[in-house]
Amino acid sequence: MFVHGLIVAALLICAVQAVRSKRLLHSALWLAGTSALTALMIYLLGAPEVAVIELSVGAGLVTVLFVFAINIAGEEAIPIQSIVPRPLAWFLMLSSIVMLMWMNRDLVGLNVDVAQVLQLDFKTVMWENRILDVLLQVGLIFSGVLGVLGLLAETHPSALKEGGQ
Amino acid sequence: MNVGIVVLAITGLLAIGLYALLVARNLIKVFVALQILVKGAMLAMLAAGQIAGKAQVGESMALTVIVADTIVAVVGLALAVQLRRHFGTLDVRAFSTLKR
Numbered sequence: 511m512f513v514h515g516l517i518v519a520a521l522l523i524c525a526v527q528a529v530r531s532k533r534l535l536h537s538a539l540w541l542a543g544t545s546a547l548t549a550l551m552i553y554l555l556g557a558p559e560v561a562v563i564e565l566s567v568g569a570g571l572v573t574v575l576f577v578f579a580i581n582i583a584g585e586e587a588i589p590i591q592s593i594v595p596r597p598l599a600w601f602l603m604l605s606s607i608v609m610l611m612w613m614n615r616d617l618v619g620l621n622v623d624v625a626q627v628l629q630l631d632f633k634t635v636m637w638e639n640r641i642l643d644v645l646l647q648v649g650l651i652f653s654g655v656l657g658v659l660g661l662l663a664e665t666h667p668s669a670l671k672e673g674g675q
Numbered sequence: 676m677n678v679g680i681v682v683l684a685i686t687g688l689l690a691i692g693l694y695a696l697l698v699a700r701n702l703i704k705v706f707v708a709l710q711i712l713v714k715g716a717m718l719a720m721l722a723a724g725q726i727a728g729k730a731q732v733g734e735s736m737a738l739t740v741i742v743a744d745t746i747v748a749v750v751g752l753a754l755a756v757q758l759r760r761h762f763g764t765l766d767v768r769a770f771s772t773l774k775r
Contacts, residue, residue, distance in 0.1 A: 511677060511680075514676060514677065514680045515680060518680055518683055518684045518687070521684055521687075521688070522684070522687040522688070522691070525687070525688055525691045525692075525711050525714075526691055528707055528711065529691055529694070529695040529699075529704075529707070529708065529711070534701065534703050534704070537703075537704065537707050538707070541707050541710055541711070544688075544710075544711060544714065545710075545714070548688075548714045548717070548718065551681070551684060551718060552717075552718070552721060552737070554676055555676060555681065555718075555721050555722065555725060556676075556725065556730060557721055557730065557733075557734045557737070559734065559738075560721065560734050560737050560738055560741070563738060563741055564717075564741055567741055567745055568710075568714070568741065568744075568745075571745065572710065572745060572748050575748060575749060575752055576703070576706075576707075576748075576752065578752075579703060579752035579753075579755055579756055580703060582756050582759075583703065583755055583756050583759040583765060584759070586701065586764065586765050586766075592697070592698040592699070592700060593697075593698075593700060593767070593768065594697040594698065596698065598697075599694055599697040599698050600694070602693065602694075602697060603690045603691075603693055603694040603697075604690075606686075606689060606690050606693055607686055607690045610682075610685070610686040610689065610690075611682070611686060614682045614686075617678045617679065617682055617726065618678070618679035618682065620677075620678040620679070620726070621676070621677055621678065622676055622678055622722075622725045622726060631731075632731050632734055632735075634731075635731035635732060635734075635735055636731070636734075636735050636738070639732075639735075640732070640735040640736075643735050643736070643738070643739045646739060647738070647739055647742040647743075650742050650743055650746045651742065651746065653746070654745075654746035654749050654750055657746075657749075657750045657753070658749055658750060658753045661750070661753040661754055661756075661757050662753050662756070662757070
């Protein structure tokens with residue numbers, strides 16, 4: 511219980527630092543810490559397969575992508591003034607906290623025994639019962655790859671010539 | 676595991692992500708905020724699966740969320756790089772040219 515509390519505290523501190531950091535690179539590294547601690551939480555919730563994927567994708571791949579993008583785009587000092595007034599943002603955040611805690615007030619004392627919950631094989635559920643999810647993931651990966659290729663592709667010389675005429 | 680602690684983590688992540696999404700002006704920071712927000716949602720799905728006694732369904736949905744979140748980050752960061760080349764800034768206010 512105490513260790514779980516420490517993990518949650520560290521998770522929230524990492525998330526706050528990811529948001530507060532002035533430098534984007536620091537922000538990306540704090541986000542990697544958040545992902546790693548989320549993976550630990552997922553493992554403790556009894557889902558080791560998902561935890562491994564979160565750790566490798568969330569803390570690994572996404573962090574590399576962020577660092578890569580920050581290196582290309584560069585650090586930039588943007589004025590502190592936000593689009594939404596800060597008092598309104600604070601109000602909305604605190605309202606969401608109060609509402610979420612109120613909605614889940616019955617769950618606070620509840621204990622979940624992870625060993626009892628695991629009844630079906632994850633592979634069976636994933637590949638047989640939730641095949642639509644798998645197809646959706648394949649579609650998402652293809653669309654993501656094509657989207658990135660389209661965005662990062664160099665402009666064709668003929669298109670540049672047409673634009674110049 | 677005590678569900679109250681998980682609920683605390685979910686609430687904290689969702690609240691921090693929401694606040695950052697409202698306040699951030701740097702496009703890359705917006706994607707950092709989205710990542711935090713989605714992590715909260717993913718934990719909520721897993722916890723809901725555990726509480727309902729259908730842990731594997733929650734895991735399957737969490738896996739889909741991880742894939743979708745990664746694709747959003749990849750496409751979003753590629754878009755940020757292109758916008759930086761085009762506009763010379765990552766300030767989201769500079770991109771709203773329709774109102775001029």
